[in-house]
Amino acid sequence: MVVLSSFNWSFEIYKWQGLASTIQPISAKASAEQTLGSLATSLLTPNRIGEYGAKAFYFNPSLRKRIMALNLIGNLSQMCITTIFGVIGLSFFVILYDLPLVTKNLNWPQLLAILFGCVLGLLFGLKKLTTTKQSKTLQFLRELPKMLLLKTLVLSFLRYASFSLQWYVLLSLFGISLSFEDAMIIVSSMYLLASIIPSFAIFDVVIKGGVAVYLFGLLGVPELPILIITTLMWILNLAIPAIIGSYFVLIFKQPKTEYSL
Known part of the structure; x- marks a missing residue:
């Protein structure tokens, strides 16, 4: 579990190093300080907005x-x-299992209408972004190398895969007999539903715990092991990195001319 958590944050640190180095080269050590330090300072801000x-x-x-x-x-x-x-x-979950919160209140035409509306909203937002008068920041983003964006997406996927695999391993360790496919369907649905609920990162365990208990409960999985797994995931992937980041916050010195590598 510790190894997978290390992979999780290593991918994030490497991702930030690649992005930040487009305007000022930084070392892996500096990227780790910035990534973990900003994590620690953003725990008490909604949706970790303090990280910016x-x-x-x-x-x-x-x-x-x-x-x-x-x-x-x-x-x-x-x-x-x-x-x-x-x-x-979530699509597979709704098709394969009974999801009362969805099937009770919405039928398939309504679901398709909502999805169509979301796609239209996304397309409208992208069109507005591309037609808006360019600022220096927007122009800078448009000039980012396509390979950098692809690399960022790949590293995001590897990070997602690492903590999703953690869930499957923990489920196996607690004796919960689910196939890899079923486990990934529920875990991916849980992360999607939890991500759209506004919250503070420090209370992330409560949000994910509630969603996980509900989803796994539909398959007859007991609540206690799911709550324990959610807590372990929170400790390994948020609490411990935040504690390490707190040290970097304590030794932080405001740069005078440029960031010291």
């Missing part, structure tokens, strides 16, 4: 807008992977 400002403080004021934009790209790539696999998993 925390990472920006590691750089000169003239670079901070672009740093925040790059951080947005990194978070959007992770959300993109979560949404893609979550929609696939």
Whole structure:
């Protein structure tokens, strides 16, 4: 579990190193300090929004807008992977199992109408973004190398795969007999549903725990092992990295001219 958690944050650190290095080269050590330090400072902010400002403080004021934009790209790539696999998993879940919260209140035409509306909204937003008068920050984002964006998506996928695999291993260790396919359908659905609920990162275990108990409960899985697994995942992938990041926050020094590598 510790090894998989290390992979999880190693992918995130490597992803941020690649993004930040487009405007100022940083080492893997500096990327780890910025990634874990910003995690620690963002725990008490809604949806970890404090991470944007925390990472920006590691750089000169003239670079901070672009740093925040790059951080947005990194978070959007992770959300993109979560949404893609979550929609696939939730679709299979609704088809294969009885999901009362959906099937009780919505029929398939309504579900298709909602999906169609979401797609239209996304297309409208993208069109507005491409036709809006360009700012320096927007122009900077458009000029990012396509290979960098692809690499960011790949690293986001590898990170998603690492903590999804953690769930499957923990389920096996607790003697819960689910096939890999069934486990991934539920886990991907859980991460999608939990991601759309506004919350503070420090209470993430409560949100994911509630969603996980409900989804696994539909397959007859007891509540206690799911709550324990959710807590272990929170400790390994959030609490421990945040504690390490707190050390980097304590030794943080505001850069005078440029970030010290």
